[in-house]
Amino acid sequence: MKCPTCRHPSSKVIDSRHTDEFSAIRRRRECENCGFRFTTFERMELSPLVVVKKDGTREVFSREKVMDGLLRACEKRPIPYEELEKRTGNIEAALRNLNKPEITSNEIGESVMNELITLDQVAYVRFASVYKEFKDIDQLMDTLKHLAKGSDDDELQ
Template identity: 50%
Template sequence: MRCPYCGKLDSKVIDSRPTDDYTSIRRRRECINCGKRFTTYEKVEQVPILVIKKDMRRETYDRDKILKGMIKACEKRPVPIQKLEEITEEIDRQIYNSLEKEITSTKIGEMVMEKLKQVDEIAYVRFASVYRQFRDINTFMEELKKLIKNNIEK
């Protein structure tokens, strides 16, 4: 780290501690050359991920969209917001751990539906009806039949 006073590169860390929001590390340093002290901040670099929409547009990944979609699907259902936040965190971690720079909205939607199916089937059907854009009652019924069949097999 270059000293802001003398410009030399050699410094030593005197103290390290997390910031109040725990998103970065605050380090107090002392320059080996001039002896002056200065503060630096270290932060995890997030690689931006692009979402490829169905119409091939690209937009920046936003985890809040996942949470908002699940909250809408779970309206008036006995699903605690804490659970939805946990699911969002799991999906978010899965997306970043894939190390891909682009992901399709289809893949994200499938991940959300898989998690919702385990938590609340009504919320799952609600989310699927918007996500899959059911054209008519028959396609909606096909999805319900799959759900019923999976429940019978369990």
Template identity: 55%
Template structure:
């Protein structure tokens, strides 16, 4: 690591520890030449993920959009925000673990619905009604029937 004081290219690590949020490692270093100390941070390189929208345009993946959609679906429901944040983290982990650089908004929507279905069925139906853009009451009823069948199968 290049010394920020004298520019020498070699330093030794004196101390390493994770940051408070455990997303990176803080290293205290000492320059071999001038002896001055400095701090560096090491973190995992994130591969940018692009989301392919319905109109085939692309935008950068944004975890907050997923979380906001789930919060909206869970309005006035007994679902703690911590649970929704954990679900958003799980979905994000699944997306990054797929090693794909692009994912469709449809795939993300299905992931969200699958998670919500297991947490709160009303929130699931709310999310599905917006996500799937139910055209009429019959398509809404079809989704409710699928949900009821899934619930019966789990029992």
């Protein structure tokens, strides 16, 4: 494993543990050259999940694209990076639990929105405005009213 600072090709593992929330093995490493400490995650490689996009093209599911979307939606919001990693794992797990070799980009978008609505309403609206391609302010206002109504329902319970 190359050191991210000095690029030395060798590091030693200081600590290793399984993380349930990321379905990965977390390893703390130390560069044998400069002593810099860093963390790596090892994930089990699963069979590829193919995404069918709106235009009919297909590509392999990218966990990184989901994470990028969450990061953009949650930009300048008080949400820890670890929570976004956890939510990305939840989304991937939900999609894999569909037990289909191919999923649509719409299924990914809906899964992301399901996670965001319970995480942060501002991030949800940001993501929804791009994902649902709002054409005008009325569509945005309808979404905001729906969110406000859901919040009122929660307060009544």
